[in-house]
Amino acid sequence: LKTLGPYHHRFNSIIGPNGSGKSNVIDAMMFVFGKRAKKLRLKKVSELIHHSAEFPDCDFARVNVHFVNVVDDPASAEGVVRVPGTECVISRVAKRDNSSKYLVNGKNATFAAVAAELDLRGIDLKNNRFLILQGEVEAISQMPPLAAKTGGTGLLEYLEEIIGSNVFVEPIARSSGDYDQSEEARTQAKNRMRAAEKTREGL
Numbered sequence: 001l002k003t004l005g006p007y008h009h010r011f012n013s014i015i016g017p018n019g020s021g022k023s024n025v026i027d028a029m030m031f032v033f034g035k036r037a038k039k040l041r042l043k044k045v046s047e048l049i050h051h052s053a054e055f056p057d058c059d060f061a062r063v064n065v066h067f068v069n070v071v072d073d074p075a076s077a078e079g080v081v082r083v084p085g086t087e088c089v090i091s092r093v094a095k096r097d098n099s100s101k102y103l104v105n106g107k108n109a110t111f112a113a114v115a116a117e118l119d120l121r122g123i124d125l126k127n128n129r130f131l132i133l134q135g136e137v138e139a140i141s142q143m144p145p146l147a148a149k150t151g152g153t154g155l156l157e158y159l160e161e162i163i164g165s166n167v168f169v170e171p172i173a174r175s176s177g178d179y180d181q182s183e184e185a186r187t188q189a190k191n192r193m194r195a196a197e198k199t200r201e202g203l
Contacts (some may be wrong), residue, residue, distance in 0.1 A: 009070050009080050026131060028063045032092045033118065033125060034111055045094040061094045067121050088121070090114055 004025060014022045027040045031048065042048065048061040069086035072079065091103040102114045109117075115125050123130050140158065147154040160166040 005066070009078075026133060029065060029131065031094070032063045032065045032090055033123070034092075034114070044098045045100050046096050046098045048094045049096065059096055062091060064089050064091045088117060090117065 014025050016022050023041075030040060031045075040048075050058045050061065067086075067088045067090070069083040070080035071083060073081040089103075089105055091106070092100055093103070094100045102109045102111055104113060104117055118125060140155070143153070143155040143158060145155050147157050157166065160169065
């Protein structure tokens with residue numbers, strides 16, 4: 001049994017030399033958050049089960065991620081205090097037959113229930129911006145400012161997805177098209193009015 005934490009309530013960075021286990025920590029969390037084996041650099045989830053001379057017969061691997069809500073408190077040593085009754089443990093178990101199961105507070109749960117509970121904790125599994133993986137920072141730094149074509153990803157599109165403003169891109173585009181049409185109709189009406197004024201002056 002290995003315990004890591006508690007983590008800081010705002011930002012955490014896992015650093016260390018090659019082979020120190022940085023990726024294993026992230027993989028453990030990604031496992032709980034529903035990533036498939038191939039996303040964890042594995043062929044099958046049973047490869048997560050520990051096997052060594054000291055422990056040759058382990059039947060399962062289990063990762064528990066503990067959550068608790070906190071509120072700011074400058075007077076406390078950590079700057080925050082825990083909110084009683086908000087503790088929650090999300091778990092996932094990998095078995096020898098390559099199956100896995102999820103648990104919420106020790107009780108079997110569906111992945112949908114896990115996703116809903118995590119969403120309440122500020123972890124959005126859909127957009128997956130709560131973990132910055134190895135190599136992502138370099139990839140982000142090399143992004144073009146704008147996507148070369150519609151549906152592509154540039155730095156602007158990436159940032160809009162993170163902050164959630166990408167949901168406004170399509171409505172803004174529609175409104176912009178409506179504005180252009182209205183402006184064209186206004187220009188045509190203005191030109192007709194000027195022509196009518198000239199005709200009136202002639203009369």
